[in-house]
Amino acid sequence: CAKRGVAFHHAGLAREDRKKVEKYFKENKLKILVATPTLAAGVNLPARRVIIRDYRRYTDLGYKKIPVLEIKQMMGRAGRPQYDREGEALIIAKNEEEKDMLFEDYINRETERITSKLANPTVMRTHILALIASNYVSDEKSLKNFLRRTFYSFQYSIDKIYDRITGIIDFLEENDLIKDYTATLFGRRVSYLYIDPKTAIIFRDALKEEMTPFGILHTIVSTPDLESLYLRKGEFEEYDSIVLEKEREFLLEIPDYWYEPDRYEFFLSRVKTASLFHDWIEEMDEEELLKKYNIYPGDFYRMRETGDWLLYSFVEIAKLFNYPYRDIQNVRKRLRYGVKEELLPLVRIKNIGRVRARILYNSGIKDMGDVENTDFETLKRLLGEGIARSLKEYRTPQHL
Template identity: 45%
Template sequence: MSKPINIDDKFDSGVLNIALDTIKIGKQALVFVNTKKSAEKTAEDISKKLKTDSTELINLADKALDVLSKPTKQCERLAFCLKKGIAFHHAGLTQKQKDIIEDNFRKGAISIICCTPTLAYGVDLPAYRAIIKDLRRYTMHGLSWIPILDYMQMSGRAGRPNYDKEGQSIVIALTNSEKEKIEERYLEGSPEDIYSKLAVEPVLRTHVLSLIAANFITTKKELYEFFDRTFYAYQFKDLRRLHGTINKVIDLLDDWEFIMSSRDEFSSANELEDEKLKATLIGKRVAELYIDPLTAYFIITCMRNASDKKVDAFSFLQMISRTLEIRPIMRVGIREHDKIQESLFEFSDLLLENEPSMYEPEYEDFLNSIKTAMMFNHWISEKDEEFLLEEYNIRPGEIKVKLDIADWLLYATEEISKIMHYQSLIKEIVKLRLRLKYGVKEELLPLVRMENIGRVRARILFRNRLKDIKDIKNTDLSTLTQLIGEKTALSIKKQLGQELKSVPQNKRKGQISLRDYGE
């Protein structure tokens, strides 16, 4: 139920006025916007109007900055906002930064969070006010109204149990016409129906293989009966179409050698329903890995190609960048085409799939996979988060998500390669997984596997001719301390069984310039 709220129109921005009023009355608010960029700008705009500068908030800002070894411009923007008790929240933040923001919002240290709609889902973060700036979102069809269910999720953040007697959900309308449209659509309208996505082939492929691999289903008839009891069957009641899709999936899994069937070429319809289904060894492993069987088949095809050609890290990076699991992938802009084509020419001999014709519909996706692989390749070449943000417009939090998915896919590749006995490839995959984890060139792997040695410290050690564990063991504590600090040096010596309590007397403490040690 709506009611009038008196708010000073001090500034041209309704969001700014409402946010400042929220702080004035000692309450908290979530401001929902439709893009990451808008979340950051809105938070900065609010912060610039505030003079708050407490020690607690300064410490909070420092924590957000220290999350990365080298803070990005995004980190600096967040720190600026946090000093004023304001924050932005979106998928581009690291998990540690998100935790800092969410925890301190719950404690009351942060008054306003400007966020994308993802915060409305799965995070218990209620506020007195939910300020919804944008009810339209860019889609493949242009600027479109968001679903009513999304509005309800955002609006539902308003009101804090045990703290407030009420909550206020405020939507920004720029004109009277827009106000009427919002009232009609979102306040008086009904939420959309929920539709089952079970018949979507990637989903169905995974579930069918899992059911067979777990021996939960042993015949095609049992498979039909299982899916006939699902929400999809209840909702659409088109069992013939569902059975047809299941048959198509079974045929694919059979062709890919993930299952075996007792099919006879001259079987009757009833006999076909009693057809026995059993997972193969590799089919069981694919089900356990919980990847799309199509992805697994693509990986197997690539591994077969890799067994008799020259490969390197880029080969596997481009392979995983072609899978459904890694999406959304980097998109190649019009101005980037020539640059990506040059990179494609450079790496073409290393690819594990044939390049599609530039006239085929999938060519654009193929180029996007090259760009995505380049992003990963830059990461393992020790380019930092700021470089990736500038070059690929991918933020630290998004990088982490992509790296986690890449590791999962490479682990799946490693497991599949074991079954296929591609031992020489397994070594390269394991090495690549470590490089992705630490973001380093291969030469630093012996160093980064030690605790408290990240890519930056490892590079410092390597440049000073300390290239492996043996070199570090043979280096005195004073030298190590000068390079990476006393605390880290002591930690390393302890890990190597050379525990010392402090730097020997009459030896210089603290770090010195790399110029003193050479490149």
């Protein structure tokens, strides 16, 4: 449909595909763009006419109304400054009753109150630790003086948020991240890694002398820094059986279903997310994997990027506490390329991804030395002339 001037845009698209769509729309090669609200959240992409079909979206808690601020943000895309004197924004009503509701709830209503990101406990924990680790604040008075100048304090006043600040300081001290408003070695490392302090504590408490790939993956997806997949109806038994099968591999406590059913179900959603990553490093076909887990390529790419940083952070925490970390490093490499461990020497080579590496390995070519000892015609037959030629001219980077 792109050839006829129609395309779609959403966060699940691969980054390069989103950029192409945005470029062609700006160049007027695309006349119609079907998009999710994410398009209005940061991409400067005005249009002559914006049509909003739905005012609700599906969440883990069912269908919910889209906030007024988001609807008006989408409407604000109407009108191209260099082309149009005015823009048109339409919101679809299915009947008269719905039309009246849309006027009352969206067209004539003020937007919701903007709130400071510091209201988010994760953000507050991270920033308070950073302030202490960087020696920007050194006691309760200097911390309060700093926060008093924030938008968060302007909204709620420092006195109203004082209990929250005190609670976070107590939390950081109890977990050995700070002592008397001075960051410990652990606290400084966590701050430099820019992960949620809770994530670092999960990593520290999960460390064992021996760790399996699944156990490592489950640990990183159990942190507040990585959003879990939603456990769909009918999937409980599937992932409950994985818990039984891999019970000894988990590095974190398994909740008791009979006493904490809600917590156990949330635990299973993390098992599902770990299974997604595990299937990837076990070389499940990407298209099959995306279909199985009902996830878009762009979303999966972002999850892998986050997972990569969390695995790096897990390695650094393991080093800090003198635990073995090679297993975590290997899982990180495998997650980056989506391969079993045996293919790691091959995916280091330029132009060799998970599919070509498997073809070479199954043909008895297991590392760069084997590639150099394989004749050109064999490589050409396996991978094509262009790739075969590049392999014969390639030298493995010394830093890898």
